[in-house]
Amino acid sequence: MRLLERFRGETPPQKKKKGSSNYAYAVTRVRVMKSKLLPKESYPRLLNMGIDEITRFIQESEYKNDVDELAMKYSGGDLAEHALNRNIALTFDKLGRISSGELNYLITAYLKRYEIWNIKTLLRGKLYNAPVEEILEFLIAAGQFTYSFLSELAAKATSQEIVEALRKTEYYPLLQKFDGTNLADIENALDKMYYSSLFEAIGKPKSKDRKLLTRFIKLEVDVKNLSNLFRLKKAGVKQSDEIMSLMIEGGLELNTEKLAPLPYEEFVNELQKTHYWNSISGVADQDMDSLINLERRLTRKYLEYTTTFSHASPISIMPVMDYIIHKNNEVTNLRIIYRGKEVGLDDNLIKDQLVVI
Amino acid sequence: MVDAGTVAVATQMIGDAGLKAIGAGIAITGTGLASGWAEKEIGSAAIGAMAENEALFGKGLILTVIPETIVIFGLVVALLIK
Structure with a gap:
């Protein structure tokens, strides 16, 4: 078939598998890594601690090396932020190193979200003239871009210089359209590009x-679309075109085209027909103060579903995905606790922001 | 396809002892390959677990050698054929 295509002058489709995968090795290793995540019992203890005590607590856990490495350079909340980012970057880099073949290919495709996260952070930072140190705090070198490359980008004077430095990447054709005023459009386009390339992979x-x-992945798209729909409905956006331009294609159950033009009550009635309703039924009121509860419940459902998937297919990429999102959730929780404590928020308020499973 | 006449001639040439030896060989080959494949999968998983947690060495070792029973069954079958 390939020979025939070559005779016809057609390019054969790109081969996706590169060598055999080592599922048994990688998945078991990842499962042990997951067993080292903070147990849910540690969160109430963390909430009762001060910032320094929390730093000491995580210094005695899997974050030890990161805290030790950065303790000379940073302190307090900044130390925690950098240590968490360093840890997540190294952990996800390790996933790339311990996997091979198709598994490695799929993990790399999934982790491209961090490349997009970093590009967004850099462009936002430069657009609002944030200091380099502040931009560095939010960079997570988990994709193909190394920390030193990202630091170089952060040190550039303007966003245009950053775009030019990314000339050789797949994001350049999109980033070229950035003119300093359309950051939101570029960010949405990057997200859509990410999901379409992931589905392609x-x-x-x-x-x-x-x-x-x-x-x-489809579930993740639905969760993102659903929280965006709630945000837009709550903000009173009614134009269907405007809403649809923010939706990501390829969801599992949500028919965004049908939901977009509906007024809030009908939108909620329509949602009752989906299996997401069980998770959000108690919090999806029109007069809700914030979407935090709703987003937390959706995240929890997403995490629980992924764990179920990983049990349904134990020797596959699913346990790795399960670990990635649980690790990410742990880091997000720790960051919430740190930042919350730093600005003196009430413990109960911080607790309400956490997703603990 | 080989016809029945050719099989009969081949059987006569090999003899009963030869057929038994072939049967025993198949029993050992099949079970040897099967236990090797199973040990490869379990062994690599055990190494993965041990790389993260050294305390799992004992459990990993025991689980890795469990498929060895398959080849022992093959050996028993081969001896019974003899």
Whole structure:
């Protein structure tokens, strides 16, 4: 077939598998890594501690090396922020190193979200003239970009220089359209590009684990779309076109085209027909003060579903995905506690922001 | 396809002892390959677990050698054929 395509002068489709995957090795290793995540019992203890005590607590856990490494340079909340970012970057880099073949290919495709996160952070930072140190605090070198490359980018004077430095990346054609006023559009386009390339990387799912992975990504798209729909409805945005331009294609169950033009009550009635309703039924009132509760419940559902998927297909990429999102959730929780304590928020308020499983 | 006449001639040439030896060989080959494949999968998983937590060495070792029973069954079958 390939020979025939070559005779016809057509380019054969790009081969996606690169060598055999080491699922047994990588998945077991990742499962042990997951067992080292902070247990849910530690969060009430952390909430009762001060910033220095929390730093000491995480210094005695998996974050020890990161805190030790950065303790000379930073202190307090900044130390924690940098240590958490360093840890997550090294952990996800390790996932790339311990996997091979198709597994490695899919993990790399999934972790490209951090490249996009970093590009967004850099552009936002430069646009609002944030100091380099502040930009560095939010960079997570978990994708293909190394920390030193990202630091170089952060040190550039303007956002245009950053765009030029990314000339050789796949994001350049999109970033070229950035003119200093359309950051929101560029960010949305980057997100959409990420999901379409991820679906492309997975390909047409045939095996059970590929099907579960597709379902997992589609679930993530639905969760994102659903919280964006709630935000937009709450903000009173009614134009269907405007809403649809912010939606990501490829969701699992939500029909965004149908939901976008509906007024709030009908939107909620329509949601009752989906399986998301069980998770958000108690908090989806029109007069709710904030979306925090709703987003927390959606995140919890997403985490629980992924764990279920990982049990359904134990020797596949799903346990790795399960670990990635649980690790990310742990770091987010720790960051919330740190930052909350730093600005003196009430413990109960901080507790309400956490997603503990 | 080999016809029945050719099989009969081949059987006569090999003899009963030869057929038994072939059967024993198949039993050992099949079970050897099966236990090797199973040990490869379990062994690499055990190494993965040990790389993260050294305390799992004992459990990993025991689990890795459990498929060895398959080849022992093969050996028993081969001896019974003899």
